[in-house]
Amino acid sequence: MDTLQHLTDGLVAALGWQNLVFALIGCVLGTLIGVLPGLGPAAGTAILIPLTFRLDPTGGLIMLSAIYYGAMYGGTITSVLINVPGEAASVVTCFDGYQMARQGRGGTALGIAAIGSFVGGMVATLALVVVAPPLARVALSFGPPEFFALMLVGLGLVTSLAGRSLLAGLAMAVLGLLIAMVGIDPVRGAPRFTFGIPSLYDGLGFIPVVMGLFGVAEILLTLESPTRQLVATKFTALLPSREEWRRSVGAISRGTGIGFVLGLIPGIGAIIPTFTAYVVEKRLSKTPEKFGQGAIEGVAAPETANNAYANAAMIPLLTLGIPSSPTIAVLMGAFIINGLTPGPFLFQERPDLVWTVIASFFLGNALLLILNLPLVGLWARLLHLPHQYVSVGTLLFCVLGAYSLQQNVFDIAVMIVCGIIGYGMRKIDLPIAPLVLGLILGPFIEKSLRTSLEMSGGDFSIFFTRPLCVALLVIGALILVASALRLAPAEVREARDAN
Amino acid sequence: MSRLVTATFAATLALAAALGGAGAQQSYPTRPIQLMVAFPAGGSTDIAARIVASIAEKELGQSVVVVNKGGAGGQIGWTELTRQRPDGYYIGFINLPATNTVILDPERKAIFTEKDFVPIINQVLDPGLIWVRADSPYKTVHDLIEAAKKAPNTIRTATTGILSDDHLAILMTEEAAPGALFRLVHLEGGAAQLKEIMAGNVDVAFDNVGSIATRVKSGEVRGLAVLDEVRSKFLPDVPTMKELGYPTVISSSTRGIAAPKGTPEPIVKRLREVLKKAMEHPDHVKKLEDAGIAIKIMEGEEYARYFADTHAKAKKYTEWARNRPMR
Numbered sequence: 001m002d003t004l005q006h007l008t009d010g011l012v013a014a015l016g017w018q019n020l021v022f023a024l025i026g027c028v029l030g031t032l033i034g035v036l037p038g039l040g041p042a043a044g045t046a047i048l049i050p051l052t053f054r055l056d057p058t059g060g061l062i063m064l065s066a067i068y069y070g071a072m073y074g075g076t077i078t079s080v081l082i083n084v085p086g087e088a089a090s091v092v093t094c095f096d097g098y099q100m101a102r103q104g105r106g107g108t109a110l111g112i113a114a115i116g117s118f119v120g121g122m123v124a125t126l127a128l129v130v131v132a133p134p135l136a137r138v139a140l141s142f143g144p145p146e147f148f149a150l151m152l153v154g155l156g157l158v159t160s161l162a163g164r165s166l167l168a169g170l171a172m173a174v175l176g177l178l179i180a181m182v183g184i185d186p187v188r189g190a191p192r193f194t195f196g197i198p199s200l201y202d203g204l205g206f207i208p209v210v211m212g213l214f215g216v217a218e219i220l221l222t223l224e225s226p227t228r229q230l231v232a233t234k235f236t237a238l239l240p241s242r243e244e245w246r247r248s249v250g251a252i253s254r255g256t257g258i259g260f261v262l263g264l265i266p267g268i269g270a271i272i273p274t275f276t277a278y279v280v281e282k283r284l285s286k287t288p289e290k291f292g293q294g295a296i297e298g299v300a301a302p303e304t305a306n307n308a309y310a311n312a313a314m315i316p317l318l319t320l321g322i323p324s325s326p327t328i329a330v331l332m333g334a335f336i337i338n339g340l341t342p343g344p345f346l347f348q349e350r351p352d353l354v355w356t357v358i359a360s361f362f363l364g365n366a367l368l369l370i371l372n373l374p375l376v377g378l379w380a381r382l383l384h385l386p387h388q389y390v391s392v393g394t395l396l397f398c399v400l401g402a403y404s405l406q407q408n409v410f411d412i413a414v415m416i417v418c419g420i421i422g423y424g425m426r427k428i429d430l431p432i433a434p435l436v437l438g439l440i441l442g443p444f445i446e447k448s449l450r451t452s453l454e455m456s457g458g459d460f461s462i463f464f465t466r467p468l469c470v471a472l473l474v475i476g477a478l479i480l481v482a483s484a485l486r487l488a489p490a491e492v493r494e495a496r497d498a499n
Numbered sequence: 500m501s502r503l504v505t506a507t508f509a510a511t512l513a514l515a516a517a518l519g520g521a522g523a524q525q526s527y528p529t530r531p532i533q534l535m536v537a538f539p540a541g542g543s544t545d546i547a548a549r550i551v552a553s554i555a556e557k558e559l560g561q562s563v564v565v566v567n568k569g570g571a572g573g574q575i576g577w578t579e580l581t582r583q584r585p586d587g588y589y590i591g592f593i594n595l596p597a598t599n600t601v602i603l604d605p606e607r608k609a610i611f612t613e614k615d616f617v618p619i620i621n622q623v624l625d626p627g628l629i630w631v632r633a634d635s636p637y638k639t640v641h642d643l644i645e646a647a648k649k650a651p652n653t654i655r656t657a658t659t660g661i662l663s664d665d666h667l668a669i670l671m672t673e674e675a676a677p678g679a680l681f682r683l684v685h686l687e688g689g690a691a692q693l694k695e696i697m698a699g700n701v702d703v704a705f706d707n708v709g710s711i712a713t714r715v716k717s718g719e720v721r722g723l724a725v726l727d728e729v730r731s732k733f734l735p736d737v738p739t740m741k742e743l744g745y746p747t748v749i750s751s752s753t754r755g756i757a758a759p760k761g762t763p764e765p766i767v768k769r770l771r772e773v774l775k776k777a778m779e780h781p782d783h784v785k786k787l788e789d790a791g792i793a794i795k796i797m798e799g800e801e802y803a804r805y806f807a808d809t810h811a812k813a814k815k816y817t818e819w820a821r822n823r824p825m826r
Binding site for chain 1: 539540542543545546549566567568569570571572574575578604606607608609652653655661662682683684685686687690691693694695697698700701713714717719786789790791
């Protein structure tokens with residue numbers, strides 16, 4: 001009851017015109033930051049922190065939070081329209097979103113993404129209000145060994161992304177893991193595959209690599225046949241058809257659940273929930289072959305998951321004071337610079353502020369939906385520009401985006417090279433998704449393995465003595481066995497069915 | 500987006516300054532100054548840099564643009580800084596002892612040395628802090644060290660990264676308390692430490708006062724010792740290692756501003772004056788102190804000497820860290 005009272009007070013405060021304006025400004029800026037590839041939510045939020053010095057803390061925090069989840073949606077727009085992920089969490093949306101756009105269903109893709117984001121964000125915030133503190137405690141038991149086991153489960157999912165050839169899929173996943181090895185190794189601090197170039201010490205940037213593999217590769221393909229139309233048919237609907245609705249409802253509800261649960265685990269980042277949501281939908285689908293060809297579930301699930309994640313990730317921050325992603329860490333910096341330390345005590349010391357900020361999440365999510373649905377038509381119309389303008393514009397956008405990451409020309413070079421590689425992969429029909437998965441999981445696997453072993457003094461039994469870790473390893477093994485059976489040669493499968 | 504706007508704005512200003520100042524008397528600065536931060540936007544160095552920049556530019560009459568050149572633990576940014584023309588239009592933050600360890604670690608193959616910087620002024624000195632969970636069995640540093648002697652290499656001790664100031668501080672503690680051996684767990688930073696300490700995955704953390712002071716004050720965690728000559732004003736109840744009988748365990752992380760080697764002395768002097776004024780400005784002081792970050796202004800000779808001392812100390816422990824069997 002107490003909670004309800006606080007929330008009501010918070011809502012009233014958040015509805016004050018000043019706070020509402022801050023939320024609106026935040027949503028608009030966030031969307032813009034999301035649209036500009038490279039400049040992700042973390043950097044975007046950081047740059048705008050000084051702006052909030054002049055505001056009162058509540059208004060400032062409302063605005064920064066709105067920027068954060070606004071960016072989560074904004075990244076979708078470029079993924080769908082030009083196959084360039086506007087921020088890391090929108091990579092998965094490229095798989096099917098861009099295909100939908102090419103079939104003239106770009107408006108629908110953006111529409112379902114807006115709706116899914118809204119649902120995911122709302123439900124996660126509601127859960128934040130109702131069940132946050134105990135859940136956050138449970139999520140803490142997720143230490144480095146559990147993290148490692150979870151990443152292995154993720155790697156097991158690669159078979160679902162393999163496309164036509166399992167071997168090609170596995171090879172690409174390994175390539176992704178290898179690329180992830182570039183940089184200073186986390187165990188001994190020695191540079192690996194860096195050729196003495198300091199720009200390589202942190203490894204190849206994820207964003208330049210995926211912008212190259214998707215966006216630049218797409219531009220190169222367009223060059224090949226100058227007459228090729230980006231959009232095959234005329235853009236029609238904003239809202240999904242009845243059939244598309246039916247298929248999206250399940251995807252949105254599962255996406256919400258996956259995004260929320262993974263959002264509770266500090267350090268997991270926004271990409272893994274989207275990948276998980278996508279793979280789960282593909283596994284459950286009766287028509288998995290449609291994934292990658294413009295399946296609406298392939299947009300609805302990850303887009304919902306990333307906003308559910310974004311809002312759920314506030315839970316460890318607000319309840320324990322632990323920032324679970326780089327962007328949240330920046331937000332925490334904004335709290336601290338305003339003299340507020342997020343954590344259990346903040347709820348007691350400044351309930352008015354905390355609850356107003358939480359209440360603003362509801363309003364912000366609603367604002368985003370109101371803001372974005374009418375804009376969808378405008379965005380989609382961009383695709384009707386002559387393709388040469390779209391191509392040049394996209395390339396300019398990518399170059400600016402890659403440079404804006406660290407003001408380093410090297411990132412532009414990485415992007416261009418990856419673009420050429422991506423083009424080659426498309427030509428010989430190698431799947432890109434497993435490579436991206438390997439690239440994401442690689443550093444996590446290595447870091448969590450190493451930290452676990454540092455904790456145990458080099459003893460591997462740490463993975464077999466923690467119940468949650470064992471459970472996850474068993475799940476991983478089951479997934480592998482199931483995949484092996486599903487993908488086994490026809491003779492093996494027939495023999496099994498005969499038994 | 501905003502960075503683009505800033506860049507465009509800066510470029511416009513530069514153009515205006517160039518046109519306007521063409522015939523007029525040339526006096527530094529005539530165009531915007533870039534202030535490099537060797538870490539990504541949003542980190543504590545960055546936030547404090549933006550506060551200084553916003554005050555200093557009013558004084559200078561030219562904008563001071565914060566440029567983030569993050570990566571490789573600062574190496575990218577410092578490489579960039581030392582390669583700039585020494586004309587006072589590109590200065591940057593150095594973070595001692597991180598800048599020193601990058602130079603000293605042979606694997607880093609840094610192309611700059613400690614001689615490539617002209618230290619201008621130090622802004623922040625954030626002393627090290629040893630801290631544990633509020634319900635930890637280690638109530639004092641004495642408990643911790645006795646335990647580390649009784650069962651060497653079992654107490655899981657978190658750093659904020661390989662060759663970070665915290666990593667070196669652990670080695671200093673081992674040196675000061677012969678027989679004590681900690682099991683090092685290299686985590687990525689303060690947030691990761693907080694998570695693993697709260698979850699019970701590590702037993703003790705070495706970090707800096709600024710990262711955790713507010714949580715020590717609220718009682719969420721317990722501070723065991725401050726690694727400084729004097730107690731921290733933010734944690735007056737936490738003793739120093741010096742008081743506890745370990746006078747050699749002195750470690751901190753600092754942030755200050757330096758120019759590339761060869762910058763003319765009049766320019767350095769002007770920058771020092773302006774930056775000092777900015778750092779003493781009430782807005783700057785309040786923002787940093789609210790966040791638990793200790794301002795320590797060191798200029799000229801004093802700062803240059805501090806740089807040299809830190810370098811010598813970092814050299815000793817970097818070599819030790821590389822040769823310590825269980826690192």
